Amino acid sequence: MKFAISDVITITKRQLLQLVRVPEVLVFSTIQPVMFVLLFRFVFGGSIASGQPGGYVQLLMPGIFVQTVAFTLASTAIGLAEDMKKGLIDRFRSLPISRGAVIIGRTFGDALLNILVLVVMATAGFAVGWRPTSGILKTSLAFLFLFVFGYALSWIGILVGLSVKEARTVQSVGFLVTFPLTFLSNAFAPTTGMPRALQYFAEWNPVSTMVAACRQLFGLKNQFGATANSWPSQHPLQTSLLYMVVLMVVFIPLSIRKYKNFSS
Amino acid sequence: MKSVIAEHLVKTYRKGEVVALNDLSLDVEEGTVLGVLGPNGAGKTTTVRILATLLKPDSGHATVAGIDVIKNPDKVRELIGLSGQYAAVDETLTGWDNLVMFGRLYHLGRQPSIDRANELLERFDLTEAARRPIKTYSGGMRRRLDLAASLIVKPKILFLDEPTTGLDPRGRQDMWGVIQDLVKGGVTLLLTTQYLEEADQLADEIAVIDRGTVIARGTSDALKKQVGGERLEITVENADVAAAQEIVARVSGHSTHLDLRTISAPVQTGSVALMETLRALDDAKIHPLDIGLKRPSLDDVFLSLTGHIAEETVVEPAKKKRGGKK
Ligand SMILES: Nc1ncnc2c1ncn2[C@@H]1O[C@H](COP(=O)(O)OP(=O)(O)O)[C@@H](O)[C@H]1O
Numbered sequence: 333m334k335f336a337i338s339d340v341i342t343i344t345k346r347q348l349l350q351l352v353r354v355p356e357v358l359v360f361s362t363i364q365p366v367m368f369v370l371l372f373r374f375v376f377g378g379s380i381a382s383g384q385p386g387g388y389v390q391l392l393m394p395g396i397f398v399q400t401v402a403f404t405l406a407s408t409a410i411g412l413a414e415d416m417k418k419g420l421i422d423r424f425r426s427l428p429i430s431r432g433a434v435i436i437g438r439t440f441g442d443a444l445l446n447i448l449v450l451v452v453m454a455t456a457g458f459a460v461g462w463r464p465t466s467g468i469l470k471t472s473l474a475f476l477f478l479f480v481f482g483y484a485l486s487w488i489g490i491l492v493g494l495s496v497k498e499a500r501t502v503q504s505v506g507f508l509v510t511f512p513l514t515f516l517s518n519a520f521a522p523t524t525g526m527p528r529a530l531q532y533f534a535e536w537n538p539v540s541t542m543v544a545a546c547r548q549l550f551g552l553k554n555q556f557g558a559t560a561n562s563w564p565s566q567h568p569l570q571t572s573l574l575y576m577v578v579l580m581v582v583f584i585p586l587s588i589r590k591y592k593n594f595s596s
Numbered sequence: 597m598k599s600v601i602a603e604h605l606v607k608t609y610r611k612g613e614v615v616a617l618n619d620l621s622l623d624v625e626e627g628t629v630l631g632v633l634g635p636n637g638a639g640k641t642t643t644v645r646i647l648a649t650l651l652k653p654d655s656g657h658a659t660v661a662g663i664d665v666i667k668n669p670d671k672v673r674e675l676i677g678l679s680g681q682y683a684a685v686d687e688t689l690t691g692w693d694n695l696v697m698f699g700r701l702y703h704l705g706r707q708p709s710i711d712r713a714n715e716l717l718e719r720f721d722l723t724e725a726a727r728r729p730i731k732t733y734s735g736g737m738r739r740r741l742d743l744a745a746s747l748i749v750k751p752k753i754l755f756l757d758e759p760t761t762g763l764d765p766r767g768r769q770d771m772w773g774v775i776q777d778l779v780k781g782g783v784t785l786l787l788t789t790q791y792l793e794e795a796d797q798l799a800d801e802i803a804v805i806d807r808g809t810v811i812a813r814g815t816s817d818a819l820k821k822q823v824g825g826e827r828l829e830i831t832v833e834n835a836d837v838a839a840a841q842e843i844v845a846r847v848s849g850h851s852t853h854l855d856l857r858t859i860s861a862p863v864q865t866g867s868v869a870l871m872e873t874l875r876a877l878d879d880a881k882i883h884p885l886d887i888g889l890k891r892p893s894l895d896d897v898f899l900s901l902t903g904h905i906a907e908e909t910v911v912e913p914a915k916k917k918r919g920g921k922k
């Protein structure tokens with residue numbers, strides 16, 4: 333047990349060390365979301381009516397936060413697939429270390445990276461006028477939600493990374509999953525403009541409920557489409573929490589089992 | 597005592613369509629080196645992965661240091677070192693980072709991990725590169741670092757999967773030196789290779805495998821005798837062919853083989869035969885265009901053992917690319 337913890341720490345440390353050795357990775361993983369903030373704020377911000385005090389950026393930031401943590405799925409999967417391809421996972425498996433330490437360590441590493449990215453984005457958001465109005469407690473709770481959501485998705489990433497062995501395939505699969513999820517949601521525009529069927533999808537989409545939850549926690553009126561009185565749009569916090577719990581309950585054991593039985 | 601025993605290993609892929617191992621058995625005597633020689637796709641990596649507990653066979657049985665690799669993999673992992681076919685280290689980290697990390701994963705404690713890392717870097721001539729990311733290393737340096745990583749806890753039993761494939765001749769020589777030192781230190785080594793010469797240099801005994809099973813086994817000498825040992829090969833001007841053929845036949849004591857202007861024949865002791873031939877040619881005032889000894893290759897071994905050449909093309913070491921299938 334003592335070793336199990338130290339194994340996880342060693343693996344997590346390895347990922348942080350990678351960031352120190354190749355700082356470009358960190359720069360690129362934060363530049364993209366910051367670019368999104370600026371693009372949406374200054375390019376589309378003028379033409380999208382928000383109906384919120386403080387303008388579009390208030391609505392936008394929760395959307396970008398959620399989109400960014402949603403990409404954890406892809407980045408965890410890609411990192412794991414690369415390690416597998418390079419034979420590093422084989423080497424780890426030939427060591428007398430506790431089972432699961434390698435993938436648990438990776439999810440921790442990616443979670444720590446997420447904290448950093450969220451801090452950078454919040455700063456960028458603040459610089460362009462984003463102001464949560466709900467007080468420190470609720471704002472912190474929103475970030476906790478974002479953090480845990482990213483962590484839960486990380487475990488799907490583990491399963492994807494173990495199943496699809498080619499890093500490039502993982503990348504495409506990752507984007508194929510995350511793009512529709514983030515755009516078929518209320519993240520960047522109200523869902524009222526969508527065809528009816530898509531509105532239903534968008535409403536139950538975990539990205540939407542997360543965005544709605546964050547908006548609520550940041551002190552905003554939430555925006556949903558024609559079905560605005562549906563359960564997920566009425567209870568975004570509960571729905572999001574439920575999603576996170578279900579994701580972790582399902583994917584953590586699945587991923588660990590897959591890792592233990594995995595052989596190529 | 598046998599340190600490694602594999603009995604009747606069978607491993608298939610794609611629901612039995614691809615047979616990677618077909619009733620493979622081998623063993624390694626404690627403190628000796630077994631060279632597992634075979635072409636691409638023969639089943640070398642599969643064998644190593646099973647013995648190193650990374651893969652479960654469909655059937656069969658294997659022990660390392662008397663411990664069952666299937667029933668007790670954790671125990672086996674504490675005793676072995678493995679260096680796979682492709683250097684498996686974290687490329688973004690430095691050599692030092694990697695070794696310290698592996699030390700920690702072997703539960704060495706912080707300072708002992710650092711000490712061991714420094715010691716191994718020194719021993720494998722990597723001290724200068726220690727603080728550079730692995731990405732910047734040459735193929736030979738990567739392999740040496742990978743080997744170092746497998747030696748952190750001084751394992752008594754070591755598996756090396758094609759340790760020199762992909763290295764240039766210089767890198768190969770270095771690697772051979774490193775491995776020979778290890779062997780002097782008393783480890784039991786199972787080494788796979790595609791090169792007869794490498795097995796000849798490093799192994800006490802050689803097991804030739806083809807299509808997932810051992811087709812011949814014995815000392816390097818016995819194997820070479822079976823294959824026919826070295827051949828003398830000389831190329832001369834057309835006008836000199838007849839005279840040269842006579843000389844070669846006399847030196848070798850065997851009938852010669854002629855291919856255009858190239859004459860070849862099996863010889864007992866290559867260097868002696870070479871000198872004798874040169875002297876005789878000189879006396880006869882024949883200037884050879886080319887002369888040399890040809891050691892039997894894996895292809896020759898296969899030809900004489902199975903009557904067919906190695907199934908998959910054997911890639912030359914310098915041209916072999918990293919990566920690809922595992
Ligand atoms: N994961 C796999 N899926 C399907 N076939 C495989 C897999 N791994 C190995 N094989 C096949 O098993 C055979 C033996 O492979 P391997 O042990 O890697 O050979 P070697 O290391 O001697 O080149 C080859 O035909 C190879 O294609």
Ligand SMILES: [Mg+2]
Nearest residue numbers: 640641642681
């Ligand atoms: Mg191989």
